Amino acid sequence: MRQAVFWLLAVFVAGAGLYQLKYRVQTEEAKLTALNRTLFAEQEALHVLAAEWTYLNRPERLAELNRRYTKLKPVTAPQMAGLDEVPLPEAAHARLTGETQ
Amino acid sequence: MIGQHQIQPQLLRPTACVSDADLRRRGRKRVTGPAKKAIETGRTRAVIAGVVFALGFVAVAGRLVDLALYHQGSEPKLAEALAGSHGILAPARDRADIVDRNGVVLATTLTTASLYADPKQIINADAAAQKLAGILPQLDIDETAERLKADRRFVWLQRNLTPRQQVSVNRLGIPGIHFQRDQRRVYPHGRLASHVLGFAGVDNHGLAGAERFFDSQLQRAEGAGTDLQLSLDIRAQHVLYEELSAAVKEQKALGGSGLIMDVENGEVLAMVSLPDFDPNRANTASDLGLFNRNTLGVYEMGSTFKIFTTAMALEFGAADLDDIYDVARPIRVARHTISDLHSSGRPLSVSDIFIKSSNIGAVHLAMAVGGAAQREFLTRLGMFAKPALELPEIGFPLQPRRWREINTMTVAFGHGVAVSPVQLATAVGAVANGGTLYQPTVLKRRDDEPISAQRVLSGTTSEKMRGLMRQVVTKGTGRRAAVPGYEIGGKTGTAEKPGRRGYNRRKLLSSFVGVFPVANPRYVVLVLIDEPKGVGGNSRRATGGWVAAPVVGQVVRRAGLMLGVSPQEPPEEIVPEAVQPIIKVSAGGRVFAPE
Numbered sequence: 001m002r003q004a005v006f007w008l009l010a011v012f013v014a015g016a017g018l019y020q021l022k023y024r025v026q027t028e029e030a031k032l033t034a035l036n037r038t039l040f041a042e043q044e045a046l047h048v049l050a051a052e053w054t055y056l057n058r059p060e061r062l063a064e065l066n067r068r069y070t071k072l073k074p075v076t077a078p079q080m081a082g083l084d085e086v087p088l089p090e091a092a093h094a095r096l097t098g099e100t101q
Numbered sequence: 102m103i104g105q106h107q108i109q110p111q112l113l114r115p116t117a118c119v120s121d122a123d124l125r126r127r128g129r130k131r132v133t134g135p136a137k138k139a140i141e142t143g144r145t146r147a148v149i150a151g152v153v154f155a156l157g158f159v160a161v162a163g164r165l166v167d168l169a170l171y172h173q174g175s176e177p178k179l180a181e182a183l184a185g186s187h188g189i190l191a192p193a194r195d196r197a198d199i200v201d202r203n204g205v206v207l208a209t210t211l212t213t214a215s216l217y218a219d220p221k222q223i224i225n226a227d228a229a230a231q232k233l234a235g236i237l238p239q240l241d242i243d244e245t246a247e248r249l250k251a252d253r254r255f256v257w258l259q260r261n262l263t264p265r266q267q268v269s270v271n272r273l274g275i276p277g278i279h280f281q282r283d284q285r286r287v288y289p290h291g292r293l294a295s296h297v298l299g300f301a302g303v304d305n306h307g308l309a310g311a312e313r314f315f316d317s318q319l320q321r322a323e324g325a326g327t328d329l330q331l332s333l334d335i336r337a338q339h340v341l342y343e344e345l346s347a348a349v350k351e352q353k354a355l356g357g358s359g360l361i362m363d364v365e366n367g368e369v370l371a372m373v374s375l376p377d378f379d380p381n382r383a384n385t386a387s388d389l390g391l392f393n394r395n396t397l398g399v400y401e402m403g404s405t406f407k408i409f410t411t412a413m414a415l416e417f418g419a420a421d422l423d424d425i426y427d428v429a430r431p432i433r434v435a436r437h438t439i440s441d442l443h444s445s446g447r448p449l450s451v452s453d454i455f456i457k458s459s460n461i462g463a464v465h466l467a468m469a470v471g472g473a474a475q476r477e478f479l480t481r482l483g484m485f486a487k488p489a490l491e492l493p494e495i496g497f498p499l500q501p502r503r504w505r506e507i508n509t510m511t512v513a514f515g516h517g518v519a520v521s522p523v524q525l526a527t528a529v530g531a532v533a534n535g536g537t538l539y540q541p542t543v544l545k546r547r548d549d550e551p552i553s554a555q556r557v558l559s560g561t562t563s564e565k566m567r568g569l570m571r572q573v574v575t576k577g578t579g580r581r582a583a584v585p586g587y588e589i590g591g592k593t594g595t596a597e598k599p600g601r602r603g604y605n606r607r608k609l610l611s612s613f614v615g616v617f618p619v620a621n622p623r624y625v626v627l628v629l630i631d632e633p634k635g636v637g638g639n640s641r642r643a644t645g646g647w648v649a650a651p652v653v654g655q656v657v658r659r660a661g662l663m664l665g666v667s668p669q670e671p672p673e674e675i676v677p678e679a680v681q682p683i684i685k686v687s688a689g690g691r692v693f694a695p696e
Contacts, residue, residue, distance in 0.1 A: 044212055047209070047211065047212075048211055048212075048264065050206060050209070051206060051209050051211055051287055051289055052289075054205060054206040054209075054289040054290070055289040055290075057205075058289065058290055058291075058293070058339075059293075059335065059336055059339035060293070060339065060343075074659060075662060076585070076586065076658070077584075077585065077586025077587055077658065077661055077662060077668030078585055078586050078668060080586075080662060080667065080668050082667065
């Protein structure tokens with residue numbers, strides 16, 4: 001008799017536990033789905049923004065903006081020089097080029 | 102529910118056991134005869150029923166274990182499918198992006214909203230149409246109102262709204278107006294790389310260019326990291342586009358084409374063909390705009406072919422740089438006469454023949470080598486085969502059916518054989534880079550990728566050719582290509598376009614092919630202008646040296662640093678203008694120079 005009561009109780013406890021677990025899992029799953037949906041939307045927004053960023057960075061548009069708002073001119077080849085042509089203290093030069101003399 | 106099932110067997114079994122034991126105990130003592138038989142029957146039935154129930158519960162328990170331990174059940178499976186390969190839900194896109202060599206997006210697929218209506222739910226169709234037309238300018242008010250009154254449950258109003266339009270329409274709050282998710286191919290750079298990219302139709306299938314060539318690859322692609330990376334550099338593309346369109350506009354030319362190619366691996370860094378089209382509105386493009394001159398067009402190139410004639414003579418030992426040829430007298434063969442624009446009246450060395458672009462000299466060089474060797478050499482340079490470029494629009498080169506002496510002569514200065522600009526650039530790259538031919542490609546090559554290369558020329562010949570090409574720019578026909586900072590070498594070309602009755606001296610195809618830096622070439626730049634009207638409207642200034650060479654110079658000046666070429670010392674002083682010959686073949690097939 002005692003044994004039967006014990007098993008009966010065990011069955012009730014296990015049943016209640018399972019019930020709880022199931023509902024918890026359902027709640028978590030709902031959360032996951034919501035999160036996934038948010039992620040999805042965010043990724044799609046990111047994608048749109050990346051396309052817009054590219055659109056706004058068209059070389060043509062940048063050139064026009066530069067012409068309108070700055071006085072910058074394109075770098076020309078004669079303005080470029082190698083590091084060894086820059087008059088630097090020897091120590092600094094060695095540090096920059098990674099050479100040891 | 103599962104809990105209840107579990108409980109039942111536990112409840113039943115003890116009850117059944119008790120009654121069974123009672124029966125057995127009592128039965129043995131009291132019952133005999135027919136009554137005993139009846140009890141035996143009942144007992145057997147009870148045992149059978151018990152076994153059946155037990156088996157049923159075992160099955161339920163087994164299924165429970167199976168579900169709990171071995172299978173994840175239907176719900177987790179669904180979640181897994183949603184989660185994608187990286188555990189994160191990735192927006193499903195029909196088509197992978199196309200990016201340039203630096204990862205700049207050239208073509209992408211955006212999710213858009215398309216607007217549709219359920220006319221049954223529309224209360225006031227006219228008012229709704231009025232409101233919608235205020236946001237969507239493409240909508241015709243009357244037509245929309247008509248559609249909204251239709252006796253159907255579904256009518257499209259407009260496909261692919263911008264996000265802003267979608268928000269505005271939503272804010273109107275008209276009942277019966279709904280959005281449908283849709284996808285649209287977008288080219289943020291518009292016309293800039295139209296011919297390389299091509300375009301995809303409304304159903305997201307590639308219909309031209311790389312979109313078509315790589316269609317299946319683009320459609321298969323899933324998730325991130327599967328972008329198609331082209332060899333284009335959008336900045337260099339922009340420079341070439343600007344310079345070429347400026348020249349085409351100034352020259353009131355029919356069109357033009359230009360390309361920049363890496364001589365060390367055949368990568369196409371920039372490719373422009375004018376007129377062009379906007380891939381975002383490809384349905385409005387004209388046939389002329391869709392035509393890719395760089396790959397689909399084949400042209401008689403004119404004097405740029407002298408690069409190959411001279412290289413061939415040097416390579417086969419038929420002539421050396423200092424050998425002297427008499428170029429004073431025009432060459433007559435059959436009914437044709439070949440002469441130079443400005444006959445110098447004195448014998449020229451092989452160097453001078455190249456630098457001054459003498460047709461007569463080129464013919465002498467070709468004849469010294471011979472027709473068979475010439476044909477073999479040009480075949481080696483890929484002039485008679487379709488180039489292996491990954492675009493669907495590839496033109497097949499044209500060559501004479503029978504290679505006669507006259508063909509050997511005209512091909513020496515680039516007439517009688519038609520090739521596409523991409524073929525010319527590939528071959529010039531091979532002549533300049535030390536003698537290795539790399540197949541052209543629009544894909545960025547990976548560092549570890551083995552590149553199919555073919556030796557077509559000796560290093561010595563290549564070095565001599567670089568020297569000659571440099572002199573064309575310092576003191577020859579290509580002086581206008583010279584820019585500070587970079588040493589450019591190259592060759593001008595001015596071909597008369599074949600018309601219905603022989604060649605037309607008024608309709609030129611003026612070109613310049615340059616390599617830089619000439620001492621150790623990295624890139625070849627080719628520019629062709631179709632029917633230029635001449636600098637300042639002067640038709641005598643419509644030659645390759647006048648109209649195409651400056652474009653190449655400007656492209657190198659502006660794009661050199663972008664392409665990672667360190668500038669050199671300023672170039673030597675520029676010498677006065679030299680002669681630029683023009684070929685003319687009259688109706689009778691006579692070839693002679695104009696006045």
